[in-house]
Amino acid sequence: MLQFLFRRLLVAIPTMFIVVTLAFFMMRAAPGSPFVNERRLSPEVERNVMAKYGMDKPLVVQYATYVGGVLRGDLGPSLKYKDKSVLKIISEGFPHSLFIGGMAMTLAALVGVTLGVVGALRQNRPADYTAMGVAVLGVCIPTFVTAPLLVLLFASTLGILPTAGWPAATQPLSSAWRYFVMPVVVLSLPQIAIISRLTRAGMIEVLRSNYVRTARAKGLPEHSVVLRHALRGAILPLVSYLGPATAGVITGSLVVEQIFQLPGIGRAFVSSALQRDYTVVMGVVILYAGLILFLNLVADILYAALDPRVRLS
Amino acid sequence: MRPWGTWTVAAAALATTALGACDSGSGRAACPAGKLCLERGNVADPLTLDPLKSTTIGEQHILGDMFTALVQYDAKGEPIPGIATAWETSPDGLTWTFHLRESKWSDGAPLTADDFVFAMQRLMDPKFASEYAYILYFVQNAEAVNGGKLPLTAVGVDAPDPRTFRIHLTHPVPYLLRVATHTAMYPIPRHMVEKYGDHWTDPAHWVSNGAYVIKTWVLGDRIHAERNPYFYDAKSVCIDEVNFYPGADAISAERRVRRGEIDYNWDIQSNRISYLRQPGQIPDFVHVRTWLGTVYIPFNPNAVPAFKDIRVRQALTMAIDRDFVAGKLMRGGQLPAYTLVPPGIASYPGSVPPHWAGWSFERRMSEAKRLMAEAGYTPEHPLKFELKMRNTNDPQLIYPAIQADWRSIGAVASLYPEESQIAYADYSARNFQAADVGWIADYNDPLTFLYLMKSTTGPQNYSDYKNPAYDALLDKADHDVDLTERGLDLAKAEHLGMEDATVAPVYFYVSKDLVNPKLTGWQENLPDWHLSRYMCFAGHKPPG
Numbered sequence: 001m002l003q004f005l006f007r008r009l010l011v012a013i014p015t016m017f018i019v020v021t022l023a024f025f026m027m028r029a030a031p032g033s034p035f036v037n038e039r040r041l042s043p044e045v046e047r048n049v050m051a052k053y054g055m056d057k058p059l060v061v062q063y064a065t066y067v068g069g070v071l072r073g074d075l076g077p078s079l080k081y082k083d084k085s086v087l088k089i090i091s092e093g094f095p096h097s098l099f100i101g102g103m104a105m106t107l108a109a110l111v112g113v114t115l116g117v118v119g120a121l122r123q124n125r126p127a128d129y130t131a132m133g134v135a136v137l138g139v140c141i142p143t144f145v146t147a148p149l150l151v152l153l154f155a156s157t158l159g160i161l162p163t164a165g166w167p168a169a170t171q172p173l174s175s176a177w178r179y180f181v182m183p184v185v186v187l188s189l190p191q192i193a194i195i196s197r198l199t200r201a202g203m204i205e206v207l208r209s210n211y212v213r214t215a216r217a218k219g220l221p222e223h224s225v226v227l228r229h230a231l232r233g234a235i236l237p238l239v240s241y242l243g244p245a246t247a248g249v250i251t252g253s254l255v256v257e258q259i260f261q262l263p264g265i266g267r268a269f270v271s272s273a274l275q276r277d278y279t280v281v282m283g284v285v286i287l288y289a290g291l292i293l294f295l296n297l298v299a300d301i302l303y304a305a306l307d308p309r310v311r312l313s
Numbered sequence: 314m315r316p317w318g319t320w321t322v323a324a325a326a327l328a329t330t331a332l333g334a335c336d337s338g339s340g341r342a343a344c345p346a347g348k349l350c351l352e353r354g355n356v357a358d359p360l361t362l363d364p365l366k367s368t369t370i371g372e373q374h375i376l377g378d379m380f381t382a383l384v385q386y387d388a389k390g391e392p393i394p395g396i397a398t399a400w401e402t403s404p405d406g407l408t409w410t411f412h413l414r415e416s417k418w419s420d421g422a423p424l425t426a427d428d429f430v431f432a433m434q435r436l437m438d439p440k441f442a443s444e445y446a447y448i449l450y451f452v453q454n455a456e457a458v459n460g461g462k463l464p465l466t467a468v469g470v471d472a473p474d475p476r477t478f479r480i481h482l483t484h485p486v487p488y489l490l491r492v493a494t495h496t497a498m499y500p501i502p503r504h505m506v507e508k509y510g511d512h513w514t515d516p517a518h519w520v521s522n523g524a525y526v527i528k529t530w531v532l533g534d535r536i537h538a539e540r541n542p543y544f545y546d547a548k549s550v551c552i553d554e555v556n557f558y559p560g561a562d563a564i565s566a567e568r569r570v571r572r573g574e575i576d577y578n579w580d581i582q583s584n585r586i587s588y589l590r591q592p593g594q595i596p597d598f599v600h601v602r603t604w605l606g607t608v609y610i611p612f613n614p615n616a617v618p619a620f621k622d623i624r625v626r627q628a629l630t631m632a633i634d635r636d637f638v639a640g641k642l643m644r645g646g647q648l649p650a651y652t653l654v655p656p657g658i659a660s661y662p663g664s665v666p667p668h669w670a671g672w673s674f675e676r677r678m679s680e681a682k683r684l685m686a687e688a689g690y691t692p693e694h695p696l697k698f699e700l701k702m703r704n705t706n707d708p709q710l711i712y713p714a715i716q717a718d719w720r721s722i723g724a725v726a727s728l729y730p731e732e733s734q735i736a737y738a739d740y741s742a743r744n745f746q747a748a749d750v751g752w753i754a755d756y757n758d759p760l761t762f763l764y765l766m767k768s769t770t771g772p773q774n775y776s777d778y779k780n781p782a783y784d785a786l787l788d789k790a791d792h793d794v795d796l797t798e799r800g801l802d803l804a805k806a807e808h809l810g811m812e813d814a815t816v817a818p819v820y821f822y823v824s825k826d827l828v829n830p831k832l833t834g835w836q837e838n839l840p841d842w843h844l845s846r847y848m849c850f851a852g853h854k855p856p857g
Contacts, residue, residue, distance in 0.1 A: 080360060080738075081358075082360060082363070083363070083511075083514050083515065089532055155340070155568065155572065161340070162574060163340055163568045164340075164569060164574075165342075165558065166534050168343050168535075168556075171342065258561075261533075261558065261559070261565065262534075267533055268532065271735060275735035
């Protein structure tokens with residue numbers, strides 16, 4: 001196990017290095033520049049600004065400086081939000097995205113697996129069609145439609161949930177939770193759909209397998225067969241899906257953050273990419289790549305824990 | 314499989330109880346007991362909290378609450394004494410002397426004339442690279458210092474004693490008091506800048522001299538400010554805490570104002586105004602009035618060579634159905650614009666529109682078609698270019714209409730929406746072909762618009778307009794002693810610029826505020842400038 005972790009870590013280092021390198025040069029190859037306002041100023045002012053951010057040096061030198069900074073844990077200053085550093089932007093935004101995304105994935109896993117199991121057990125019967133119908137609807141209707149609909153219903157008409165925003169730090173949890181309900185539900189709907197389809201497919205296959213037949217033949221009660229034996233095998237494909245999916249959801253969604261005015265990094269990422277805030281884009285890319293590597297590792301370990309045939313070696 | 318059914322029922326019951334149990338569900342931010350909190354919708358996050366670097370309206374709403382300059386706006390939008398209690402001008406109009414009141418920064422340090430001198434030197438520092446340095450180029454030596462040709466100390470401001478601040482000018486500036494309300498003339502706490510450098514604006518150790526001080530800023534969430542006990546007029550301030558929320562979506566902000574989550578938002582989507590004014594909606598929330606602002610389209614001749622051809626520019630400028638845009642699409646009281654300077658501005662005889670402005674739209678379209686054909690473009694072989702625009706609601710309404718107008722004269726514009734700040738950054742970098750610009754006056758004077766087309770203006774002269782006759786008229790106006798003559802010279806310059814058509818004005822702004830009537834002390838005004846310190850809630854009054 002330790003050896004496995006060590007080997008994976010060794011592979012992760014060159015992977016991260018390649019990601020950083022590619023992202024760095026792709027970003028620079030994109031047209032435009034972050035120092036837009038300075039460009040029309042006198043040449044000596046422009047020189048000063050470029051020198052301040054080290055952008056007067058050759059690209060290769062800048063790259064080396066940047067990688068050096070990353071190794072020391074310094075992601076540089078934001079080129080657009082003049083008062084903030086990249087680390088500050090990420091450390092302010094990421095916890096919000098992580099929280100909302102984490103809740104959404106948890107909800108999606110609970111509801112999705114339940115729907116999937118119900119669907120598989122009641123295959124081609126009304127319960128199955130209902131569960132899968134709901135799931136397909138969830139993936140078909142885009143979040144920019146579900147979000148305003150929910151706002152209209154629960155905030156504007158019924159008045160039981162806030163329209164948008166993030167609770168103040170001083171807000172007690174007893175009322176703060178209301179802010180999270182709609183973003184979490186909206187983010188989880190498409191995930192519920194995918195998770196329930198994956199679970200249903202896996203479950204149908206496993207229910208026909210020999211070991212489930214054996215379990216039934218032993219006379220185990222049905223809930224024990226389903227929950228302890230079949231489900232464990234059925235969610236294997238789900239585990240490999242959840243790794244990268246979680247990384248995507250917890251790094252924030254532009255649409256959901258925009259509509260619910262959430263202070264996450266999804267919005268910061270898109271806007272900084274559009275306006276060539278190189279350092280912020282690089283920072284988020286590194287975070288995203290790191291999360292994918294980490295969550296894939298977690299998925300592999302879970303795999304081994306769930307499936308006795310898999311050995312981590 | 315009974316348990317599933319039971320679970321569903323239980324979960325549904327639990328959810329219902331939880332939702333039913335919540336007392337209000339109002340979504341209004343928590344406010345400490347006994348305090349009054351104001352929730353302000355502020356459209357976008359600030360790019361910076363440094364007044365001398367500030368360029369956006371959202372920043373100016375925040376900074377106006379945090380700082381008090383020599384003079385300041387009252388609730389009606391007129392300049393009144395701020396830190397300066399009195400001032401006088403020398404007979405030649407070239408020296409202004411301001412007498413400062415005794416006042417303190419929010420950390421208790423005394424505020425002296427030196428803080429104003431320091432701010433002006435910092436603004437003109439070429440290394441500081443402020444975009445707004447140019448509006449104070451009338452200060453002696455300012456332009457040379459900003460260009461790196463003279464040391465900082467050469468800027469024409471001095472402090473003969475800690476309570477006296479003097480400004481020396483290169484030419485008389487009768488409208489100086491209106492400029493003095495701008496963030497570029499705010500005082501800066503020298504002791505903080507010397508300690509923290511550019512990081513002096515960090516909310517962790519924020520110091521300012523206005524009614525409020527910033528406590529926290531989380532990007533995308535809010536700026537939280539609290540009362541400044543050292544503010545010289547703290548007794549008159551009613552509201553204790555102010556939150557500024559970014560949020561570009563005007564519809565979402567409208568919903569939040571309706572529900573009382575936000576008290577005041579300075580934007581309404583234009584085509585919602587007539588709906589909101591209907592009885593049964595929220596007519597008493599809606600405040601719309603003429604504003605000092607113009608939406609216009611600059612053409613970048615260095616990106617599209619065809620824009621160097623005056624026929625193409627004139628054709629594109631003529632072929633915009635402004636009555637349709639202002640009257641049918643915007644529907645909020647906006648006026649069609651054929652000139653850059655809006656009506657009602659101070660010290661101006663009024664704009665002279667280009668020769669074709671009085672023509673019918675049909676006549677303009679056929680003339681535009683003729684001009685385009687002469688330049689070699691027809692609907693079959695159109696001129697293709699990209700129009701970069703802000704992704705906010707109003708631009709997204711009007712540009713498809715303009716796009717259609719242009720298509721019929723042989724110009725195909727592809728629309729390219731971007732977040733406002735990014736769009737403006739691109740415009741300054743000339744990373745655009747044609748652009749959607751909204752310009753709000755920095756102060757109540759035509760120069761704040763006409764400067765935009767002066768060749769020495771730099772980034773904000775988006776179409777890089779360079780006409781020696783235009784520049785000469787603006788220079789002459791700077792030295793006119795007679796305000797009427799100055800106005801006439803400026804109007805002549807504007808007419809030249811409009812005939813050259815390097816920018817196409819589209820419509821004049823109205824200010825569109827959505828204000829909860831419970832908020833008292835909020836008054837409509839021409840600059841649309843509303844300081845939190847004048848506001849209160851019905852049934853409350855300031856401690857003093």
